Amino acid sequence: MEDLGALRLYDPDHPGEVAVAAGAPWFMALFGRDSLLSSYMALPLDPTLALGTLQTLARMQGRNADPRTEEQPGRILHETRLGADLPLARGGSNVYYGTVDATPLFVALVGELRRWSIATDQVDALLPAADRALAWIEQYGDRDGDGFVEYERSTEAGLFNQGWKDSWDGINAADGTIPRPPIALCEVQAYVYAAYSARSHLSAAAGDEGGAEHWAGKAEALKRSFNERFWLAERGWFAVALDGDKRPVDSLTSNMGHCLWCGIVDEDKAARVTAHLSSPEMFTGWGVRTLASSMGAYNPVSYHNGSVWPHDSVLVATGLMRYGFVEEAQRIACGLLDAAVAFGGRLPELFCGFDRSEYPEPVPYPTSCSPQAWAAATPIQAVRLLLRLEPRTVGEVWFDPAWPDRYGAIRIRDLPLGGRRVTLTVDQDGGRLEGLPDEITVVRRARPPFGPVRLQETPVGGDR
Incomplete structure (x- = not known):
């Protein structure tokens, strides 16, 4: 928490909003993907970081199409560079947009923050930015209309690889060869699935039956096609990507673990994926x-x-x-x-x-x-x-600790949950949440893999 505090960023024009820099000493700047994932992981203890990061990125969301900076309408930036860092900027501007994953992660984090029932009005104010991000996914991210989001840089000054493994050789086949772009990464499809699922929940929470149905359908179609096209049955793992010829890039990587995190993996494949990981x-x-x-x-x-x-x-x-x-x-x-x-x-x-x-x-x-x-x-x-602590969107919290005995008892005070500050305890008597509103029920089981929801279903944030 001290280190996250040391990496906080403030915009002087918006002093009430706080975001997080990627890291010191090389990346003391706002990075879309890094800041979104960092604030997601810190959300249970400091939700203001997620809210401020989303608000800051929404203000800088792409408006125009500029091949030099790879800006496109609705796209979430890759990085900003200011002051002494300006010579490190790509594309001749202080903002560079060449990342394929920050945009779906933006939408997914809006949904995650909404489930924690924190600053609901401010989160709802981000929905137009989330919808612009979803429009980018469909209009620009899916370059060829095959249902998958892929990337290929539009400038030689841009990043060759635009997922989280963004070094020039970060994506390669089992034999070490570098695939030809455009590249459709497995974890990016998972992030898009999480974005579609999150938007279906946000629509359901607002009573928008048509919206919930639309985004649930998008998520389910993507999950089906992903498990068909990326799965390498003879090897028992997911391809890290599809290359420019839509052939699987067959290396065994950690990327497919992100697919489990987002819930896009079919249940019948999860055991083999786990065995490899x-x-x-x-x-x-x-x-x-x-x-x-x-x-x-x-x-x-x-x-x-x-x-x-x-x-x-x-x-x-x-x-x-x-x-x-x-x-x-x-x-x-x-x-x-x-x-x-x-x-x-x-x-x-x-x-x-x-x-x-x-x-x-x-x-x-x-x-x-x-x-x-x-x-x-x-x-x-x-x-x-x-x-195993996860909030649901309607009046329930999953809480079923798998806390190792080696760590003894744990108590966390002032945990933001259900619009309150609660105390979480795990000791020899089990797990307890004290201070929750009476209308919130604690469900003593683990959260299932994430998925979309329709209005006629109970909007529970994760299970179907």
């Missing part, structure tokens, strides 16, 4: 490698091809927990918390992908940011997934 090829004992050790481009000291990124690993663990793979999720979460202790209480942006059996402590990556926002938020998310 928790295998020695991928799980180091500290976290999940970005690329399996059996792949052609694997290098434990690379930026995206075998290193461990804490935020990536904790989202993988969250996905495993949501699909009911409790022990596997606990192992990853506990490994990350062990790594945090080894790093003196501060997880870095990434660390090397060497196995825990080889080295008694995680091996630092030489130029990683520290503090870095989504790494700082990772322990918060790890605690949340172990507590």
Whole structure:
């Protein structure tokens, strides 16, 4: 929390809104994807970070089509650079829009914040920006109308890869070759599914039957086509991407763990995905490698091809927990918390992908940011997934702790939930939430994978 506080950003023209920088020293600026994911993970303890990040990004949302900066109407920015950082800007402007995932993540976070019943009026005021983002997904993100969002840079000054693994070689096939763009990443389709699902819930909450039906239908169609086109049945994992010829890019990566997190994975495939993500090829004992050790481009000291990124690993663990793979999720979460202790209480942006059996402590990556926002938020998310705490959109909260005995009792005070500040306790007597409004029921089971909702259904935020 101290590190997230140190990375806060304020716009002097809007002093009441706070966002979060990506990390120090290289990324002390607003980054769409980083700021959205960081504030999502910090939401249970500091919801103002998510609200301020959304408000700031909405003000800077794309309005025009400019190939130099890759701005497009409705698109959420990749990064801003000001002052001494201006020479680092891409496209000759202080704002660069070349990211494919920030836009659906924006919509998903609007829905997530609404479920926590925080600043409802201010969240609802973001709906026009969310709808512009959804329009970008359909008009610009899906370049060829096949139902999948893909990217290809429009300027040589732009990023070659525009997902979270945005190094030039961050996306590669099992044999190490670099695929030809446009690239449709697996996790981006999952984020779009989460965005469609979130919009269906927002419509249902507003009594908009047509809107809920429309966005639920979009989500369900995308889930069907994703599981058909990305699934590699002979290997038991999802392709990391489709290339420019719509062929699967067949490497084994952590990206598919984000697909579990967002709920786009069919239940009958989840066990095989989990087996790979928790295998020695991928799980180091500290976290999940970005690329399996059996792949052609694997290098434990690379930026995206075998290193461990804490935020990536904790989202993988969250996905495993949501699909009911409790022990596997606990192992990853506990490994990350062990790594945090080894790093003196501060997880870095990434660390090397060497196995825990080889080295008694995680091996630092030489130029990683520290503090870095989504790494700082990772322990918060790890605690949340172990507590299995999730609000629903109508009068209920999932709370079914899978809290490891090794950590003893935990008490969190002033937790924002249901429009109140509550106290959460897990000890030898079980888990308790004290201070909730009388109209909110605590459901003693884990939240199922996320999905859309229709108005005639009970809008419960996640299960169908």
